[in-house]
Amino acid sequence: MSTESPEVNEVIEQTPHAGDGAPPTDQLAPTLMSATDAANTTRTKIEIENLNFWYGRKQALTDISLAIQERRVTAFIGPSGCGKSTLLRCLNRMNDLIPGARLEGTVRVDGHDIYNASDAVVVRRHIGMVFQKPNPFPKSIYQNIVWGAKINGFSGQPDELVERCLRQAALWDEVKDRLGDNAYNLSGGQQQRLCIARALAVEPEILLMDEPASALDPIATTKLEETILDLRERYTVVIVTHNMHQARRVSDETAFFYIGQLIEKTPTEQLFTRPREQRTEDYIMGRFG
Amino acid sequence: MNGASNIASRNIDLAVKARRGFGERIIRFVLAGCALVSVLVTVAIAATLIYESVGFFRDVSVLRFLTESQWTPQFVDKQFGIWPLLSGTLLVTLIAALVAMPIGLFSAIYIAEYAGDRIRRVLKPGLEVLAGVPTVVYGWFALTFVTPVLQSIFPSLGVYNALSAGLVVGIMIIPMVASISEDAIRAVPRALAEGGYALGGTKIEVVSTIVVPGALSGIVASFILALSRAIGETMIVTLAAGATPNLTINPAESIQTMTAFIVQVSLGDTPHGTIVYKSIFAVGLTLFLITLGMNLLANVIIRRYKESY
Amino acid sequence: MADLSKDIGGSVSAMRRRVGDALAVLFLAATMTGLVVLMVLLVDIVVQAWGWLSPGFLANYPSRFPEQAGIKSAIFGSLWMISLTGLIAIPVGVGAAIYLEEYARTGWLLRVIQVNIANLAGVPSVLYGILGLALFVRFLLLGRSLIAGALTMALLILPVVIISAQEAIRAVPSGVREGALALGATRWEVVRDHLLPMSATGILTGVILALSRAIGETAPLLMIGALSFVAFIPEGIMDSFTVLPIQIFNWASRPQPEFKHLAAAGIVVLMVVLLIMNAAAITLRNRLDKRRQQV
Numbered sequence: 001m002s003t004e005s006p007e008v009n010e011v012i013e014q015t016p017h018a019g020d021g022a023p024p025t026d027q028l029a030p031t032l033m034s035a036t037d038a039a040n041t042t043r044t045k046i047e048i049e050n051l052n053f054w055y056g057r058k059q060a061l062t063d064i065s066l067a068i069q070e071r072r073v074t075a076f077i078g079p080s081g082c083g084k085s086t087l088l089r090c091l092n093r094m095n096d097l098i099p100g101a102r103l104e105g106t107v108r109v110d111g112h113d114i115y116n117a118s119d120a121v122v123v124r125r126h127i128g129m130v131f132q133k134p135n136p137f138p139k140s141i142y143q144n145i146v147w148g149a150k151i152n153g154f155s156g157q158p159d160e161l162v163e164r165c166l167r168q169a170a171l172w173d174e175v176k177d178r179l180g181d182n183a184y185n186l187s188g189g190q191q192q193r194l195c196i197a198r199a200l201a202v203e204p205e206i207l208l209m210d211e212p213a214s215a216l217d218p219i220a221t222t223k224l225e226e227t228i229l230d231l232r233e234r235y236t237v238v239i240v241t242h243n244m245h246q247a248r249r250v251s252d253e254t255a256f257f258y259i260g261q262l263i264e265k266t267p268t269e270q271l272f273t274r275p276r277e278q279r280t281e282d283y284i285m286g287r288f289g
Numbered sequence: 290m291n292g293a294s295n296i297a298s299r300n301i302d303l304a305v306k307a308r309r310g311f312g313e314r315i316i317r318f319v320l321a322g323c324a325l326v327s328v329l330v331t332v333a334i335a336a337t338l339i340y341e342s343v344g345f346f347r348d349v350s351v352l353r354f355l356t357e358s359q360w361t362p363q364f365v366d367k368q369f370g371i372w373p374l375l376s377g378t379l380l381v382t383l384i385a386a387l388v389a390m391p392i393g394l395f396s397a398i399y400i401a402e403y404a405g406d407r408i409r410r411v412l413k414p415g416l417e418v419l420a421g422v423p424t425v426v427y428g429w430f431a432l433t434f435v436t437p438v439l440q441s442i443f444p445s446l447g448v449y450n451a452l453s454a455g456l457v458v459g460i461m462i463i464p465m466v467a468s469i470s471e472d473a474i475r476a477v478p479r480a481l482a483e484g485g486y487a488l489g490g491t492k493i494e495v496v497s498t499i500v501v502p503g504a505l506s507g508i509v510a511s512f513i514l515a516l517s518r519a520i521g522e523t524m525i526v527t528l529a530a531g532a533t534p535n536l537t538i539n540p541a542e543s544i545q546t547m548t549a550f551i552v553q554v555s556l557g558d559t560p561h562g563t564i565v566y567k568s569i570f571a572v573g574l575t576l577f578l579i580t581l582g583m584n585l586l587a588n589v590i591i592r593r594y595k596e597s598y
Numbered sequence: 599m600a601d602l603s604k605d606i607g608g609s610v611s612a613m614r615r616r617v618g619d620a621l622a623v624l625f626l627a628a629t630m631t632g633l634v635v636l637m638v639l640l641v642d643i644v645v646q647a648w649g650w651l652s653p654g655f656l657a658n659y660p661s662r663f664p665e666q667a668g669i670k671s672a673i674f675g676s677l678w679m680i681s682l683t684g685l686i687a688i689p690v691g692v693g694a695a696i697y698l699e700e701y702a703r704t705g706w707l708l709r710v711i712q713v714n715i716a717n718l719a720g721v722p723s724v725l726y727g728i729l730g731l732a733l734f735v736r737f738l739l740l741g742r743s744l745i746a747g748a749l750t751m752a753l754l755i756l757p758v759v760i761i762s763a764q765e766a767i768r769a770v771p772s773g774v775r776e777g778a779l780a781l782g783a784t785r786w787e788v789v790r791d792h793l794l795p796m797s798a799t800g801i802l803t804g805v806i807l808a809l810s811r812a813i814g815e816t817a818p819l820l821m822i823g824a825l826s827f828v829a830f831i832p833e834g835i836m837d838s839f840t841v842l843p844i845q846i847f848n849w850a851s852r853p854q855p856e857f858k859h860l861a862a863a864g865i866v867v868l869m870v871v872l873l874i875m876n877a878a879a880i881t882l883r884n885r886l887d888k889r890r891q892q893v
Contacts, residue, residue: 092780094776094779094780097776097779099703099704099705100704119310121309121782121783121784122782124779124780124781124782124783125781125782126782128780128781129776129780131773131776131777131780133773135771135773135774135776135777136777137774137777137778137792138774138796147778147781147791148778148781148782148783151781151782151783151784151787151791152781152782195777198777198781199780199781202781202782309784309786309787312786313784313785313786316786317697317701317785317786319693320693320694320696320697320701321697321701321702322693323689323690323691323692323693323694323696323697324693324694324697324698324702324711326690326694326756327694327711327714327715327718327756327757327760328711328714330718330729330753330756331714331717331718333729333733334721334725334726334728334729337728337729337732337733338725338728341732391628392628392631392632394628395624395625395627395628395629396625396628396629396631396632398625399622399625399626399628399629400629403622403625403626404629412629412633415632415633415636416632416633418636418876419632419633419635419636421810421811421814421872421876422636422639422814422869423813423814423815423816423843423868423872424814424815424816424817425814425816425843425846425847425850426639426643426814426846426865426868426869428847428850429846429850429858429861429862429865430639430642430643432850432858433642433646433850433858433861433862434638434639434642460632460635463631463632464632467632491614491615491618492618492622493617493618493621493622494614494618497621514720517720518720518722520722521720521721521722521723521724521725522722523722523723523724523816523817524816524817524843524847527817527847527851528847528850528851548722548724548817551724551727551728551821552724552817552820552821555727555731555820555821555823556820561736569728570728570732573724573725573728576722576724576725577721577722577725580720580721580722581717581721583720584716584717584720584721585713585717588713588716588717
C-alpha cells in the first residue's frame with residue numbers, strides 16, 4: 001500500500017494526546033454535533049463487513065457488518081455465547097491463536113484490511129486489549145508498563161511514560177510510592193487498571209475490553225467505568241459486557257448480538273429506550289439471557 | 290496513502306510489516322530444528338539398526354535367525370538362532386513381572402487409597418529414590434548380595450543365574466508400576482467411588498470392585514511400560530545373569546539376554562564389519578521392535594483412558 | 599426386610615471387615631517391600647565400602663592392585679561428561695519444548711512428534727549406545743572420545759528434558775501469553791521475557807533429574823567404548839575417558855572380592871553425587887511450590 005513508511009511511522013508515533021487539533025467534544029451526543037465537528041469525531045474507525053467466524057465446524061459469527069466510530073465507546077451486549085467476545089477478538093486478531101478457528105469477511109481499520117494487508121503483530125500493537133480476568137505480568141508495576149513500550153521500540157523517558165499511563169488509567173495516586181512492587185500484590189481492580197495502563201503505554205488508537213469488570217467488586221467497577229469515560233476523549237473504545245447497566249453508563253453506542261448475529265446497533269440511549277427489534281427489547285427487559 | 294492525513298484523526302498504517310519479522314523467522318526455524326532432532330533420533334536409531342542388520346541378514350538368513358536353536362556367533366561353529374537370547378530375556382522379564390506387578394500395584398492402591406498425607410510424603414520420595422538408583426548399582430547388589438542370599442537357600446545355585454537378576458530387575462521397575470498405576474487410580478472419578486459407598490460398600494469392596502477396575506487400562510499400561518523397561522535393562526543382567534545363551538526356563542541357570550549379548554560384544558575387541566559386529570545390530574533391531582511395540586501399545590492405552598474420564 | 603434400626607446400630611459383618619483389614623495390611627506390606635529393599639541396599643553398600651573409602655581412593659588412578667586403586671579419573675570423567683551432556687541437551691531440549699508448546703500448530707504432525715518423544719523415552723539405553731557407536735564413533739570419526747559419549751548421552755536424556763520443559767512452560771497461565779501478545783509482542787518476545795523466566799525453575803528441576811539419570815547410565819557408554827583403565831584426567835573433548843558407573847561396573851565384574859569392595863566404595867561416591875543433584879532439584883521444586891502459592 002504505502003511506500004513511504006518513514007513518514008507513516010511518524011504519524012504512528014504521535015502520542016495520542018499530542019494532537020491538539022481535536023478538542024474533546026464527545027460529551028455531546030452525536031446527534032447534536034455540529035457539522036464541522038462531525039467530520040472529525042464521528043469518522044468510522046473500524047469497519048466490519050460480512051464477517052463469518054467458525055471454531056472448527058461450529059459457526060460462532062454469522063454475516064456481521066458493523067461500523068465503529070472513532071472516539072466513541074461502543075458496547076457489545078447480548079446473552080452469553082452470542083459471539084460478542086469472539087467478535088471483539090477478531091478485531092485485533094487474537095483469534096488467530098486459536099487452533100481450528102476460521103474467518104471470512106473483512107475487518108478494516110482506517111481503511112486497512114487487517115487480515116490481508118497486515119501482520120497480526122502490527123495490528124495488535126495498534127489495537128490494545130484488556131481481558132476479562134486481570135492478567136498483569138508477574139513483574140513490578142513499573143516493568144508491566146515499560147515492557148510493551150520497549151518491545152515496540154520506545155526510547156523515551158520510561159519514568160514519564162509510567163506516570164502518564166498510570167494517570168490515564170487512574171491508578172497513579174494509589175501506586176506512585178510502590179512502583180517496584182510486584183503487580184500480583186495489587187487488588188483485582190488495581191490489576192485491571194494496571195492492564196489498561198499497560199495497554200496505553202504502547203500508544204494504541206483503539207482499546208478493546210472484554211468484560212473488564214466481570215472479576216471486580218462494585219467499588220472497583222465504578223472506578224473502572226470512570227476510567228473508561230476518561231479514555232473516550234482520546235481512544236476508540238470497544239467494550240464487551242454482560243451487564244446492560246454498565247453498557248448504558250459507559251457507552252455511546254451499543255450493539256446487541258444474539259446467537260452469532262448482530263441484531264441492531266444504535267446510539268445507546270436509543271437502544272435502551274426505543275429498540276427497533278423485538279428481540280432487543282425482550283433482552284433488555286430481562287425476558288431472556 | 291490515499292486518504293489525506295488529518296491531524297485530528299490520525300491514520301494507523303497497518304500495512305507496515307513487523308520490524309522484527311526476520312529475526313523472528315530465524316528463531317522459529319532454529320526452534321523447529323530442535324524439535325526435529327527428536328524425530329531424527331528415532332529415524333537414526335531405526336536406520337542404523339536396519340542398515341547394519343541388512344548386512345547381517347545377507348550372511349545369515351532370517352530363517353536361520355528364527356529357527357536355529359543356538360546362539361554362538363563367537364564360536365568356530367557359528368549358529369545364529371535368536372531364541373536362546375530371547376528366552377533368556379523373557380525369563381528375566383517374567384521373574385521381574387512376578388515381583389513388580391503385585392508389589393507395584395498394591396503399593397499404588399495403598400498410596401492412592403489408604404495412606405494419609407504424612408505417610409504419602411514419606412512413601413513417594415522413597416519410591417522415587419528407588420527409581421533413581423543407577424542400574425549398575427542394582428547389578429552389583431544382585432551379584433554381591435542377592436545371589437549369595439539365594440545360594441544360602443538353594444546351595445546348588447550358580448554365581449550367575451536368571452533368578453537373582455530377575456528379582457532385582459523386578460525391584461527396579463516397582464516404582465514405575467506404582468507411579469503410573471497410582472495416576473490411573475487417582476484419575477477414576479471420586480463420584481464413582483462415592484456411589485459405591487452410598488450403596489453400603491466397605492472400603493475394600495469399593496476399591497476392588499469399582500476403583501481398581503475403573504483404573505484397569507492405566508494399570509495394564511503401567512505393566513506394559515515396566516516390562517518393556519525390564520526387557521531393555523542391561524547392566525543388572527550383564528553383571529548377574531551370566532553370558533551363556535541358553536534356551537531354558539530354569540531360573541537357576543546362567544543365561545544371556547539380548548542386551549547382555551550386545552554389551553558383551555562391545556566389550557570385546559570385535560573388528561568392525563565382522564559378522565559378530567553386525568549381529569549386535571540384528572539383536573538390537575529385535576529388541577527395538579519389541580520395546581517399541583510395547584511402548585506404543587501402552588501409550589495408546591494411556592491416551593484412551595485419559596480421554597474417557 | 600431387615601430391621602433398619604438394628605442394622606444401623608450394628609456394624610458390617612465381621613467377615614467382610616476382616617477381609618478388608620487383611621488386604622489393607624497386604625497393601626501396606628507391599629509398599630514397605632520396596633522401601634525395605636532400598637534400606638538393605640543402602641546399608642549393604644555402606645558396609646561393603648567401609649574401610650575402602652579413603653582419601654587415597656578419591657585421589658588415585660585405577661590400578662591392578664586393589665589397595666592402590668582409586669577413582670580420580672572417573673570422577674573427573676563424570677564431571678566432564680555431565681557438563682558436556684548438559685551443554686548439548688539443555689538448549690536443544692528446551693528449544694524443542696518451546697517450539698512444541700508455543701509455535702507448532704496442533705494437528706497430526708504435532709501428535710506424531712509427541713508420540714515419538716514419549717516412545718523415545720522408552721527406548722532401551724543400550725540402543726542409544728548402538729546409535730552412538732555407529733553414528734558418532736564410527737561415522738563421524740569422533741572415536742571413543744568424551745564428545746562422542748556426551749552426544750550419545752544428550753540424545754538419551756533429550757526426551758526427558760523436552761517433556762519436563764514442556765510441562766513447565768505449559769504451567770505458565772495463558773493470560774500472560776495473551777496479555778503480552780495483545781501488546782503487539784512477537785512470539786519470541788513473549789517466550790524470552792515471560793515464559794522462560796516464569797518456567798525457569800521448573801525447567802531446571804527437570805534438567806537436573808535428567809542429568810542425574812545420565813550420570814548413572816552405564817550401558818550406552820560401554821557401547822561407545824569408554825575405557826575403565828584411564829590413568830589421566832581428560833583435558834579436552836576428544837580425549838578418551840572413563841566415568842563412575844563404568845569404573846564401578848569394571849570392578850564389580852571382577853571375581854576377586856577386594857574389587858567388589860572397591861565397587862561399593864565407587865557406588866558411595868556415585869550415590870553422593872546423585873544425592874547432591876537430587877537435593878538441588880528438591881530444593882528448587884519446594885521454592886517453586888512456595889512461589890506458586892504466593893501467586
